[in-house]
Amino acid sequence: MTPELMEAGARRLEARQQHAQLGKTESGGRQAGFSRIAKHGEVDVTHGRILYLEDVSVSFDGFKAINKLSLDIAPGELRCIIGPNGAGKTTLMDIITGKTRPDEGTVFFGSTIDLLRYTEPEIAQLGIGRKFQKPTVFEQLTVFENLELALKTNKGVKASMFFRLDSAKGDRLAEVLHTIHLADSVGAQAGNLSHGQKQWLEIGMLLMQDPKLLLLDEPVAGMTDEETERTAELFLSLKGKHSLMVVEHDMSFINTISDIVTVLCDGAVLAQGTLAQVQADERVIEVYLGR
Ligand SMILES: Nc1ncnc2c1ncn2[C@@H]1O[C@H](COP(=O)(O)OP(=O)(O)OP(=O)(O)O)[C@@H](O)[C@H]1O
Numbered sequence: 570m571t572p573e574l575m576e577a578g579a580r581r582l583e584a585r586q587q588h589a590q591l592g593k594t595e596s597g598g599r600q601a602g603f604s605r606i607a608k609h610g611e612v613d614v615t616h617g618r619i620l621y622l623e624d625v626s627v628s629f630d631g632f633k634a635i636n637k638l639s640l641d642i643a644p645g646e647l648r649c650i651i652g653p654n655g656a657g658k659t660t661l662m663d664i665i666t667g668k669t670r671p672d673e674g675t676v677f678f679g680s681t682i683d684l685l686r687y688t689e690p691e692i693a694q695l696g697i698g699r700k701f702q703k704p705t706v707f708e709q710l711t712v713f714e715n716l717e718l719a720l721k722t723n724k725g726v727k728a729s730m731f732f733r734l735d736s737a738k739g740d741r742l743a744e745v746l747h748t749i750h751l752a753d754s755v756g757a758q759a760g761n762l763s764h765g766q767k768q769w770l771e772i773g774m775l776l777m778q779d780p781k782l783l784l785l786d787e788p789v790a791g792m793t794d795e796e797t798e799r800t801a802e803l804f805l806s807l808k809g810k811h812s813l814m815v816v817e818h819d820m821s822f823i824n825t826i827s828d829i830v831t832v833l834c835d836g837a838v839l840a841q842g843t844l845a846q847v848q849a850d851e852r853v854i855e856v857y858l859g860r
């Protein structure tokens with residue numbers, strides 16, 4: 570990718586300089602954010618990609634878990650990733666979040682941030698949130714305290730000591746509570762929530778940090794049908810405001826939430842398209858969906 574991206578980067582820099590000379594002001598609002606010129610600390614998505622992987626490979630003891638994988642995700646997109654056990658879906662998330670270093674390949678966040686140069690905590694700070702399969706909320710604390718804590722965790726010890734829930738953060742907390750359908754359980758102890766509610770709370774904790782990209786690994790595993798439906802609604806409401814990558818085996822859930830589905834197999838992309846398209850693909854039927 571690099572020559573193309575470098576060229577694009579140079580063009581962007583030029584555009585930014587012209588922009589500054591003209592003294593133009595940037596418009597606010599999230600939609601506008603997807604196309605405006607990036608400021609320091611922002612993810613540059615002017616080229617239509619929030620995440621970009623090319624020819625990524627990783628081996629474990631000689632076994633290629635990821636094999637020349639290329640993939641990109643548009644800002645605000647909700648991308649579903651499906652594929653058989655061992656296809657490399659979780660490993661893909663490990664690579665994006667810095668948990669696993671690939672042996673080769675390119676991983677960019679926007680067109681300027683080379684994720685391979687950052688550590689796992691730094692990548693979280695950059696705005697990539699990850700939800701593992703098992704909920705990891707603080708069971709002894711209330712829903713409110715869990716969300717409040719999520720605001721502090723990213724800030725370092727000193728900032729946490731002087732942390733106050735100001736009105737902007739209070740508003741954010743109320744908004745997140747509503748989004749995750751837990752407004753009525755704000756004082757409940759997290760340990761007493763249902764499995765589905767714990768999952769939502771953990772998603773809420775990620776949302777408190779306003780991630781640009783959210784990676785969710787098997788989010789509806791173990792949920793009741795009703796919880797699964799509400800999770801689908803939740804994800805659809807996040808789409809557009811955040812970019813999401815969702816790994817799931819539950820096809821009816823995928824059917825409800827998906828636009829583009831990527832099928833992973835043997836560490837590479839086997840097929841990509843709408844769910845109907847990939848479901849009709851003979852190779853996908855062969856390795857994953859069955860007849
Ligand atoms: N840290 C590791 N060390 C050794 N092997 C690993 C490691 N991480 C993953 N693997 C192997 O890489 C392959 C891909 O695993 P991965 O967990 O990414 O699959 P998956 O698509 O998430 O599968 P599932 O649907 O079962 O969750 C598997 O064969 C797995 O055993």
Ligand SMILES: [Mg+2]
Nearest residue numbers: 658659660786
């Ligand atoms: Mg997995």
